[in-house]
Amino acid sequence: MRRVFQTISWISLAVTVLAPLLFYTDTLALEQSKTILLIATLGWFVHTPLWMGRETP
Amino acid sequence: MNVDNQETSEPVMPEPAGAGTPSDEYEREPVPQKALLGFKSFLGMYAGEHCAGTELMIGPLFVAAGVSAFDLVCGLVLGNLLAVLSWTFLAAPIATRARLTLYYQLEKICGRKLVTLYNLANGVMFCFLAGSMITVSATAVGVWVNFDMPSLNDRYPNSIGWVLAVMGVGGLIAIVAAYGYQSVVKFANIAAPWMVLVFLAFGIVALRQFVTANDSEVDSLGDFWELATTSIWKGGEPLPGQTKFTFWHVTFFAWFCNMAMHVGMSDLTIFRFAKKSWYGIATSSGMYVGHFMAWLAASLMYALQLRLDPGNTDVLPGPMAYKACGVAGLLCVIVAGWTTANPTIYRAGLAFQAIVPKSSRFVVTLVTGGIATVAGMFPGIAMQMLGFVALYGLVLMPMGAVIFVDFWLSRKLGFQDRYAERAGLGFNWAAALTWFLTLGVCVYLVKSKAWDVEIYFVGLPGWFVAVSLYIVLSRMYQRKI
Numbered sequence: 001m002r003r004v005f006q007t008i009s010w011i012s013l014a015v016t017v018l019a020p021l022l023f024y025t026d027t028l029a030l031e032q033s034k035t036i037l038l039i040a041t042l043g044w045f046v047h048t049p050l051w052m053g054r055e056t057p
Numbered sequence: 058m059n060v061d062n063q064e065t066s067e068p069v070m071p072e073p074a075g076a077g078t079p080s081d082e083y084e085r086e087p088v089p090q091k092a093l094l095g096f097k098s099f100l101g102m103y104a105g106e107h108c109a110g111t112e113l114m115i116g117p118l119f120v121a122a123g124v125s126a127f128d129l130v131c132g133l134v135l136g137n138l139l140a141v142l143s144w145t146f147l148a149a150p151i152a153t154r155a156r157l158t159l160y161y162q163l164e165k166i167c168g169r170k171l172v173t174l175y176n177l178a179n180g181v182m183f184c185f186l187a188g189s190m191i192t193v194s195a196t197a198v199g200v201w202v203n204f205d206m207p208s209l210n211d212r213y214p215n216s217i218g219w220v221l222a223v224m225g226v227g228g229l230i231a232i233v234a235a236y237g238y239q240s241v242v243k244f245a246n247i248a249a250p251w252m253v254l255v256f257l258a259f260g261i262v263a264l265r266q267f268v269t270a271n272d273s274e275v276d277s278l279g280d281f282w283e284l285a286t287t288s289i290w291k292g293g294e295p296l297p298g299q300t301k302f303t304f305w306h307v308t309f310f311a312w313f314c315n316m317a318m319h320v321g322m323s324d325l326t327i328f329r330f331a332k333k334s335w336y337g338i339a340t341s342s343g344m345y346v347g348h349f350m351a352w353l354a355a356s357l358m359y360a361l362q363l364r365l366d367p368g369n370t371d372v373l374p375g376p377m378a379y380k381a382c383g384v385a386g387l388l389c390v391i392v393a394g395w396t397t398a399n400p401t402i403y404r405a406g407l408a409f410q411a412i413v414p415k416s417s418r419f420v421v422t423l424v425t426g427g428i429a430t431v432a433g434m435f436p437g438i439a440m441q442m443l444g445f446v447a448l449y450g451l452v453l454m455p456m457g458a459v460i461f462v463d464f465w466l467s468r469k470l471g472f473q474d475r476y477a478e479r480a481g482l483g484f485n486w487a488a489a490l491t492w493f494l495t496l497g498v499c500v501y502l503v504k505s506k507a508w509d510v511e512i513y514f515v516g517l518p519g520w521f522v523a524v525s526l527y528i529v530l531s532r533m534y535q536r537k538i
Contacts, residue, residue, distance in 0.1 A: 016255060020265075038384050
């Protein structure tokens with residue numbers, strides 16, 4: 001599971017940058033970008049505590 | 058700006074964002090070989106810790122100071138480089154040789170009583186800094202609740218709503234600091250990478266909106282520079298009540314905003330864990346992520362606000378972040394202020410507790426949080442952040458000069474190092490007078506009409522004054538005793 005949580009965390013982090021970049025290139029509207037950013041934020045904060053700072057089994 | 062790793066009577070290592078956390082062990086002994094940490098630990102720690110709530114105030118204040126694009130970008134590049142070099146060539150070499158905390162090293166040189174006084178100064182500055190972080194977080198409340206928020210030139214609380222918002226945010230931060238300091242540290246470590254990227258998102262969104270507002274296109278670096286020089290950081294007169302910032306202001310501000318930590322030697326406590334002194338260059342992660350990217354991103358948001366409504370000069374991170382990144386942006390403002398105010402209050406509490414050792418840690422932290430909350434109600438501290446940060450570094454700088462002289466020059470110049478320890482002194486007058494007289498000279502240089510040195514620049518001559526004073530006074534003092 002650790003690998004899964006880590007993957008979701010890193011994807012969330014990537015989306016945190018991707019959403020504003022897509023807004024920059026006019027691919028997304030600002031409101032869409034904000035919503036995706038919030039989802040990515042939730043993804044990061046929900047999954048990261050499950051592996052970061054914890055001992056590797 | 059990092060302000061949460063200053064030394065106190067009970068030194069606590071700031072927990073880095075990355076792995077390999079140095080602990081708060083070895084407070085009164087050199088760090089042993091087995092406890093030393095690699096380069097990456099410092100890289101992660103500095104990157105995370107210098108991307109804090111205060112960046113959201115400092116970036117906009119550059120724009121309010123009428124800075125031009127060249128002065129800002131080049132000033133930050135040079136100033137941050139000088140800061141990195143100061144860590145690498147001043148703090149880290151002593152830290153990796155002595156491997157002691159700042160407190161313990163100062164105690165050996167200055168004596169316990171003088172260190173207590175240093176702690177008091179440190180604690181007071183911490184309270185004001187934590188207050189400004191609470192101010193930053195409280196601006197987020199104004200997005201949801203309608204009340205009068207402070208404007209750029211407000212010094213005092215301007216509405217009941219504002220006072221209540223600060224009380225709510227500050228009270229929570231103080232309670233959490235008193236109860237669950239370690240859990241907030243863990244949360245801060247988790248939040249750090251996300252926070253850095255949200256700062257980047259602020260800049261990207263604001264730049265796009267700037268391009269749209271100007272009805273221009275940015276397809277190359279040249280286009281961006283054109284936009285930057287003509288619309289974003291146009292230069293010219295500062296906003297009313299603000300000091301005009303030139304290239305040299307930006308350079309010296311970037312160099313000295315963490316003066317307490319490099320020239321002032323507070324980060325001896327951190328670099329005592331470094332295997333090599335060149336690990337000092339790891340601070341470049343904090344400087345060029347936090348003090349370059351984050352400052353530019355925050356200043357972009359404010360420049361956009363002025364572009365869309367020139368009459369709206371309010372520096373309110375909450376509303377600005379919400380406009381750019383929605384709820385995630387707002388969370389970033391709250392988290393950035395909270396995670397940096399929390400350890401600052403905790404460590405201010407430790408500093409005060411050193412003065413009254415029998416007092417309860419819980420009560421002291423709570424009272425300190427209360428003081429910081431009251432300070433946070435006064436927006437003058439956050440709105441004058443550029444000047445306040447310069448003052449903060451200046452107050453603690455002379456003790457760094459004392460350590461420098463003690464470590465490198467004392468024996469060569471014919472006087473004893475670690476004099477308080479050798480002579481059994483509780484109060485080394487040579488160090489105390491160096492501190493007070495240096496600050497006196499600096500205040501004179503700033504206040505005197507003949508010299509009229511701005512506070513951003515006075516740290517440099519001040520350091521040489523402190524070095525000279527400690528040499529002369531130590532020779533006199535040690536001969537007398």
